Amino acid sequence: MIAARATSTEVEAMRRALALAAHGPATGVNPRVGCVLLSPAGDVLAEGWHRGAGTAHAEVDALAKLAPGAARGATAVVTLEPCNHVGRTGPCAVALIEAGVARVVYAVADPGDHSSGGAERLRAAGVAVEGGVLADEAEAFLADWLFTARTGRPKVIVKWASTLDGRVAAADGTSQWITGPDARADVHRRRAQADAIAVGTGTLLADDPALTARDADGGLLERQPVPVVFGHRPVPEGAAVTRHPHDPVQLAGDDLAADLRDLAGRGIRSLFVEGGPTLATAFLAAGLADELLVYLAPAALGGPRLAIGDLGVGTIAGAHRYDFTAVERLGDDVLLVARPRPAGGPRPNEGN
Incomplete structure (x- = not known):
């Protein structure tokens, strides 16, 4: 499934984000997540992925590779809805807002009781948000983690x-x-x-x-x-x-x-x-x-x-x-x- 309002560049970036996510650990309490940051012109600015509990989330990992202010106006393409809670790291939604990201495209909504709500927080801050891009592929990739997150x-x-x-x-x-x-x-x-x-x-x-x-x-x-x-x-x-x-x-x-x-x-x-x-x-x-x-x-x-x-x-x-x-x-x-x-x-x- 591809969201109707995703550009072809964003779809390709989502495929790349899924490939990046595969570098993360397949077990553990945290999901494997990948992120690609695109310039307003559609060029890749930075990439990142989550390496396990206690390490930077994919969005923060990608942002850390840029100079301050370089992500302003960018689009973040991420395999899972940016989180909205404080755990071992801060909320990714806030990190994207503070970096000046203008648009966020994600594949699957975060099912967590405490971590969900990132899309709403981003929209409230004026960030354009599009969900459901390559959702079927992301659901299959995250199947075991999503099952556990949804059922406990x-x-x-x-x-x-x-x-x-x-x-x-x-x-x-x-x-x-x-x-x-x-x-x-x-x-x-x-x-x-x-x-x-x-x-x-x-x-x-x-x-x-x-x-x-x-x-x-x-x-x-x-x-x-x-x-x-x-x-x-x-x-x-x-x-x-x-x-x-x-x-x-x-x-x-x-x-x-x-x-x-x-x-x-x-x-x-x-x-x-x-x-x-x-x-x-x-x-x-x-x-x-x-x-x-x-x-x-x-x-x-x-x-x-x-x-x-x-x-x-x-x-x-x-x-x-x-x-x-x-x-x-x-x-x-x-x-x-x-x-x-x-x-x-x-x-x-x-x-x-």
Whole structure:
């Protein structure tokens, strides 16, 4: 989407600002933001981006590269609405006003309760403001941060690997390996994309998982999720997770919504729930599973070891409904990606 009143020069500057924003840290409590300052004639005066909590915001970073007064009459093109609050740094809206910027073009409105309102403050000071420029691209780029900013919690991805009949282990508890190497490699790739990876203490004590993201040879991938353990039982001293590149975080799991807010406060924007069935069931039952990754192997086991336990659903009308967003073949296995169906979404046909 491109705002109707943005010039072609401003649109190109927004694309450049998004590229600059990508230099910032992908995790943490602050968003990745880029800024391009244009002269009244449309020439680039300066560029900047945000490098993480406590550092200059993108607009201030760009302004700092100019001599005093050089930004007067300029246009600031920024990927996120300039902030309007005092945190570790001052409000960007005020910095732009004091620099004499005449116009501000931004992509996405700031959803923060305390940081929003920058556009109104700029307009009140006589600055022309245009929002929504390349909003779709910026929404996609900032998806994880925007989700957390809007909900107050990380996005939760619940994953399990099962047989066609929904079993995650044989009757004797063995489960290695239900799926093949292609599916397992995909899991590790997705682990590396998440900020944190979670298991319950039952799985931790039974399987002693490392909770790392690894390549086909067992080496650690460059990006590693923070390990999170839900439950009251202590993590054993010699557990594999204690040798993780990041220190494990342990949460009680009695109030998942509160635990997720705690993780958001630690800069966690996405949580990959790896297992086991008890923890996965708890997130689904609480309505806190934002995406399901189900790896299906062409096998059947029977028995009691189901991927998901009791969700408290007593009738088919109360079923948790999802929409498939992707189906992917991975060697002999199939990956199903699903997201909760929005309230009021279409229901299955009668009799199906």
